Amino acid sequence: MISRGARLLLTVAGWALAGFALTLAVTLVVAQVSGRQSLTVLSGSMEPTIRTGDVVVADPMPPMDAHVGDVITYKEPHGAGRLITHRVKTMQALGDKVRFTTQGDANDTSERWQVASTGQIARVTHRIPRLGYALGFMRDPSKRLFLIAIPALLLGVFELVRIWRPARPEARGTS
Amino acid sequence: MSLWQSGSRLRRLPLAVVEPLAFPPAVSPQPSIHRSLRRVGAFAGLALGGVLAAIAAGSWGIAAGTGTAGADVSALANLSGELDVSPHAKTFLRGRALTPGDAASGDVRVRNQTSKPLMVRARLRADQRDLDRVLRVRLQARGEYLYEGPLAGLRGYTRTALRLQSGETATLRLRLSLPAGTRSGYEARTAETTLELDSRVAR
Numbered sequence: 001m002i003s004r005g006a007r008l009l010l011t012v013a014g015w016a017l018a019g020f021a022l023t024l025a026v027t028l029v030v031a032q033v034s035g036r037q038s039l040t041v042l043s044g045s046m047e048p049t050i051r052t053g054d055v056v057v058a059d060p061m062p063p064m065d066a067h068v069g070d071v072i073t074y075k076e077p078h079g080a081g082r083l084i085t086h087r088v089k090t091m092q093a094l095g096d097k098v099r100f101t102t103q104g105d106a107n108d109t110s111e112r113w114q115v116a117s118t119g120q121i122a123r124v125t126h127r128i129p130r131l132g133y134a135l136g137f138m139r140d141p142s143k144r145l146f147l148i149a150i151p152a153l154l155l156g157v158f159e160l161v162r163i164w165r166p167a168r169p170e171a172r173g174t175s
Numbered sequence: 176m177s178l179w180q181s182g183s184r185l186r187r188l189p190l191a192v193v194e195p196l197a198f199p200p201a202v203s204p205q206p207s208i209h210r211s212l213r214r215v216g217a218f219a220g221l222a223l224g225g226v227l228a229a230i231a232a233g234s235w236g237i238a239a240g241t242g243t244a245g246a247d248v249s250a251l252a253n254l255s256g257e258l259d260v261s262p263h264a265k266t267f268l269r270g271r272a273l274t275p276g277d278a279a280s281g282d283v284r285v286r287n288q289t290s291k292p293l294m295v296r297a298r299l300r301a302d303q304r305d306l307d308r309v310l311r312v313r314l315q316a317r318g319e320y321l322y323e324g325p326l327a328g329l330r331g332y333t334r335t336a337l338r339l340q341s342g343e344t345a346t347l348r349l350r351l352s353l354p355a356g357t358r359s360g361y362e363a364r365t366a367e368t369t370l371e372l373d374s375r376v377a378r
Contacts, residue, residue, distance in 0.1 A: 004209060007213075008212055008213060008216050011213050011216045011217055011220065012216045012217070012219055012220035012223070013220065014220065015216070015217045015218075015219075015220025015221045015223075015224065016220040016221070016223045016224035016227065017220075017224060018220075018221065018224060019220060019221040019222065019223065019224020019225045019227075019228070020224035020225070020227050020228045020231075021224070021228075022221075022224070022225070022228075023224065023225040023228035023229060023232075024228050024231075024232070027228070027232060049237065050237070056237075064362075064363065066240070067239065067240035067241060067242055067243065067244075068240050068242030068243065068244050069238075069239075069240025069241055069242040070239055070240035071237050071240075087240075088240060088242075090244055090272075091244045091363045092244065092247055092363050092364075092365055093303070093305055093363050093364050093365055094303070094365055095302065095303055098363070123239065124237050125236060125237060125239075126232060126235050126236050126237060127235050127237060128232075128235060129235065
């Protein structure tokens with residue numbers, strides 16, 4: 001049997017975990033509602049600043065608001081519209097375009113691209129380590145079943161234990 | 176004991192079922208110390224988790240860049256029918272990543288290739304107007320200023336003219352600078368300028 005002290009400790013730890021997850025979830029939802037984007041990082045080109053599987057929060061802004069050294073997310077101009085997150089090395093306004101040179105922290109080559117000055121890029125402000133793996137897990141329908149099955153199973157076990165557990169003397173007559 | 180009327184008959188009901196409805200207890204049973212402790216523990220844990228998440232979110236922040244992309248400037252000179260310009264159609268002034276306090280300068284040689292004296296005026300045109308207000312221009316020849324002021328002011332020809340006798344050569348010195356007190360408006364901006372010369376026969 002678990003002692004009362006240990007049970008109290010478990011309660012605190014469990015609720016602390018719930019509070020931690022809840023605060024992060026609320027923060028992400030608020031960020032999303034306020035126009036920010038949360039994106040899962042799929043490659044290691046920005047390591048060690050941002051690792052594969054991290055979720056980054058990016059704040060949209062006009063290209064001219066960027067600074068050298070910012071980590072920005074932009075749409076690959078000549079690709080399939082992939083989003084890339086790299087660091088600004090240089091930037092230059094040329095008429096109605098802004099030309100950027102960006103590079104991943106782990107890369108040894110940089111890329112040059114341009115965007116309309118009225119266009120949009122996003123500055124990465126935060127990262128949440130490894131959350132992307134959990135989100136990826138939840139997106140898979142077959143794995144999502146576990147998210148329902150496991151809590152349901154735990155709830156069932158908890159209820160069975162509660163029903164079969166002998167009532168404590170001080171608890172008698174209060175049910 | 177309490178009674179409950181159903182239709183015209185009176186039924187006697189067990190005390191345990193009816194009493195809480197008829198006579199609710201004035202004071203609810205006090206939770207045990209352990210239950211209170213667990214409740215306090217749950218609140219404390221929730222608060223602790225929230226605080227930890229806030230601290231973690233702070234430490235997971237990614238620093239914004241502080242670097243400033245300076246202004247890029249360049250100038251080339253166009254030929255004129257009466258004047259031989261060297262270098263022409265080539266960049267004679269280039270400044271990269273200029274920040275407040277920086278300047279770039281370059282020289283152009285002009286020669287009157289006509290048989291008559293000429294009055295030469297100059298203007299500087301930029302494709303973009305981004306730096307029109309912040310970039311300072313100084314154009315001088317033979318130690319005298321033909322123009323000094325913002326780039327926007329040199330979109331038209333200079334009022335002051337340079338007199339060139341037939342066959343005479345003079346050097347035009349162009350200086351583009353960002354004043355030390357410039358706070359903004361130059362970042363990542365570009366001014367690709369062209370020096371255009373106009374010459375009229377001197378009277």
